[in-house]
Amino acid sequence: MNEGPVKPKGSRGRSARWAEHRVQRREELIEAAMDAIREHGAGVSIATIAAQAGVTKPVLYRHFTDRADLQRAVSDKAAQLLLSKLLPQLGVERAPTERIRSIVEAFLAGAEEEPELWRFVVHNPGGEAASDVVAHNISLVAGLLTATLVDELRARNMDAGGAEAWAYGLAGMVYTAGDWWLQRRTMSRAALTDYLTSLIWGGLVGVLGERPADKPESDEPPLRLVAGEDQKG
Structure with a gap:
């Protein structure tokens, strides 16, 4: 029974290494994005995130489909x-x-x-x-x-x-x-x-x-929702 062409073992190994590389690269880009957010604030642009990672926006988008995907990561x-x-x-x-x-x-x-x-x-x-x-x-x-x-x-x-x-x-x-x-x-x-x-x-x-026995009533004062007498005026 013909099951189709079988990939050479070397090809399978290269595919596995490439997949592993992509996972590692994505993690590096996520870390770079977090560093950019810490440095430039929550409104940081994708261009700034890409620059922080040392890549271009098109390269960044090879690993994330859009900003929402990056945000999820x-x-x-x-x-x-x-x-x-x-x-x-x-x-x-x-x-x-x-x-x-x-x-x-x-x-x-x-x-x-x-x-x-x-x-x-x-x-x-x-x-x-x-x-x-x-x-x-x-x-x-x-x-x-x-x-x-x-x-x-x-x-x-x-x-x-x-x-x-x-x-x-x-x-x-x-x-x-x-x-x-x-x-x-x-x-x-x-x-x-x-x-x-x-x-x-x-x-x-x-x-x-x-x-409960481990929380005697005298341990803490009751929660104040308004200023006490000593805080008025």
């Missing part, structure tokens, strides 16, 4: 950077409130350390590209919060069925609050971390129906 890399900051928080034994605080802090630190990269992937027009990275980053935070919620609920023999839904709601809050803060900077990162942690923990306490 940068978004994926940015999500990997964020994940590298969030995942270590899972392996550290902490009280639940401190675990939540560490997750919020790591997320906000990632945004603060790469503000132009954040703006590029979140605020630049890019159709599905921007939506994809928002959804992906929210899912990262939600996954970590889900683990904390499930642990707390199961420890009290309570139904953990709503944990993931609650976690996604909380993650969306952290994400949008972080985005607001990055644009406004009306408070410190530490202050925002405290506010969000208090709000998340307060919600968890409400679900549990009691104040």
Whole structure:
């Protein structure tokens, strides 16, 4: 039975090396794009990105079909950077409130350390590209919060069925609050971390129906939503 011409082994090897080279080259171009964004800001042009990479625009477009494709690739890399900051928080034994605080802090630190990269992937027009990275980053935070919620609920023999839904709601809050803060900077990162942690923990306490033993009522003052007497006038 004739199965058609068989490619020489040397040809298959060259094809594999070429495919590997293209993958490596694409990664190099993504890194160059990220460097250009950091240096020139979120509104950087494709021409500037190409120049940063030491190639022409036509060469750049051999590896990316259009700006949206490049934006998706940068978004994926940015999500990997964020994940590298969030995942270590899972392996550290902490009280639940401190675990939540560490997750919020790591997320906000990632945004603060790469503000132009954040703006590029979140605020630049890019159709599905921007939506994809928002959804992906929210899912990262939600996954970590889900683990904390499930642990707390199961420890009290309570139904953990709503944990993931609650976690996604909380993650969306952290994400949008972080985005607001990055644009406004009306408070410190530490202050925002405290506010969000208090709000998340307060919600968890409400679900549990009691104040957990590792969080005595006297540990922290209640969250103030208005200025105290000492701040008036």
